[in-house]
Amino acid sequence: MKQIWLLGMVLTLALSGVASAADSPTFSDEVVRIVQERCQTCHRPGEHAPFSLITYADVFTRRADIRDQIDWRTMPPWKPVPGFGSFLESRRLSDEERATILKWIDAGAKAGPPIQISTLNPTGVPDIKPRVAVKPQIGAIAYRPDGKLLALGTYKEVRLADPAGKILGALTGHKEQVRAVAFSPDGALLAAAGGQPGRKGEVKIWDVEKRSVIRTIEGHADCIYAVAFSPDGKTLVGAGRTKLRVWDVTTGKTIQASDLKTGFSKKALSALALSPDGRSLAVSGKQDDKHVIALYDVKTAKRTKTLEGHAEFLFPLSFTSDGNTLAGAGLETIYLWDFDQGTKLSKGSVAVSPWQG
Numbered sequence: 001m002k003q004i005w006l007l008g009m010v011l012t013l014a015l016s017g018v019a020s021a022a023d024s025p026t027f028s029d030e031v032v033r034i035v036q037e038r039c040q041t042c043h044r045p046g047e048h049a050p051f052s053l054i055t056y057a058d059v060f061t062r063r064a065d066i067r068d069q070i071d072w073r074t075m076p077p078w079k080p081v082p083g084f085g086s087f088l089e090s091r092r093l094s095d096e097e098r099a100t101i102l103k104w105i106d107a108g109a110k111a112g113p114p115i116q117i118s119t120l121n122p123t124g125v126p127d128i129k130p131r132v133a134v135k136p137q138i139g140a141i142a143y144r145p146d147g148k149l150l151a152l153g154t155y156k157e158v159r160l161a162d163p164a165g166k167i168l169g170a171l172t173g174h175k176e177q178v179r180a181v182a183f184s185p186d187g188a189l190l191a192a193a194g195g196q197p198g199r200k201g202e203v204k205i206w207d208v209e210k211r212s213v214i215r216t217i218e219g220h221a222d223c224i225y226a227v228a229f230s231p232d233g234k235t236l237v238g239a240g241r242t243k244l245r246v247w248d249v250t251t252g253k254t255i256q257a258s259d260l261k262t263g264f265s266k267k268a269l270s271a272l273a274l275s276p277d278g279r280s281l282a283v284s285g286k287q288d289d290k291h292v293i294a295l296y297d298v299k300t301a302k303r304t305k306t307l308e309g310h311a312e313f314l315f316p317l318s319f320t321s322d323g324n325t326l327a328g329a330g331l332e333t334i335y336l337w338d339f340d341q342g343t344k345l346s347k348g349s350v351a352v353s354p355w356q357g
């Protein structure tokens with residue numbers, strides 16, 4: 001059936017000579033399907049993304065931002081975690097889908113032939129089930145200091161697994177995606193953080209043995225993307241895109257509240273990581289058209305160093321447990337920096353499995 005239809009289309013185009021129609025996709029013939037499958041699980045009323053992408057108008061008005069996010073591969077959100085690749089990759093746009101959207105926007109983001117509005121405009125109808133189930137994404141991962149337990153931050157919960165990957169249990173009750181996890185130095189507590197972007201941050205401190213929450217801290221005005229305990233386990237640092245907080249673990253009181261002035265535009269900040277001792281914060285992003293990692297002293301919230309030498313957005317950033325080396329991963333390359341010297345150590349390729357392209 002499909003083949004016959006395609007053949008008919010090719011013939012019509014060849015006869016009428018309008019080859020360009022085949023070149024530029026329209027919203028109704030191709031783009032809407034991609035948006036429904038890849039974006040509407042989150043970008044619809046009642047979900048956690050800050051705006052809906054349902055109607056042609058929704059998508060058209062935001063086309064410039066959408067182009068950036070797709071070009072930078074920051075939307076749909078994903079973070080590669082070794083060993084969990086295929087699980088995470090499921091939400092990524094295929095190269096073909098990505099090319100279609102970019103081409104559509106570059107060619108003027110045309111609406112295309114009118115289609116039944118019911119498939120496109122459920123706005124106002126509150127209870128729309130997503131067409132595609134929201135797959136939990138692992139947004140954060142941490143080893144307990146003894147190396148015997150892994151905490152995986154996913155949507156609304158943290159899963160605990162043994163080092164072989166066997167799931168041992170779940171810590172449920174988070175409001176949103178868990179974006180950062182850290183064990184206390186003695187391994188008894190786990191801090192898991194996340195929240196609603198641009199609205200509210202949330203950290204829960206769990207008793208790992210009992211699997212119960214001992215404290216929930218709210219109040220950050222944005223999501224928390226990185227957490228770390230101090231070496232004595234008494235304080236906890238949380239970092240968002242514009243805020244740094246230090247809390248007392250026993251009382252939950254805020255000890256320090258600082259603004260983080262990166263100078264990056266909101267859209268150009270790709271990752272945050274705290275050193276294991278909670279003293280330094282690394283933020284990667286784009287500043288004045290250059291990709292950089294800005295290093296901050298947590299106590300003063302001042303920038304201490306700027307690392308350069310990469311030409312792409314880095315998604316996960318991670319310190320080694322001794323805090324001496326910082327690693328950042330781009331799409332196919334891992335970069336390492338000597339933290340104290342601020343020098344780039346090396347650059348290596350990440351193997352990409354062939355079926356993931």
Ligand code: HEC
Pocket residue numbers: 035038039040041042043048049050062065066069075076077091093197198266267
């Ligand atoms: C898993 C949920 C999810 C999916 C799927 C998703 N988004 Fe998002 N999107 C979000 C959230 C949450 C934010 C707010 C992010 C923030 O402020 O950090 C966002 C923000 C955005 C922004 C604004 C970014 C900015 O900082 O200005 C754009 C544009 C966007 N998404 C486009 C898309 C497109 C296009 C798709 C599909 C190809 C998509 N998103 C799929 C959750 C999602």
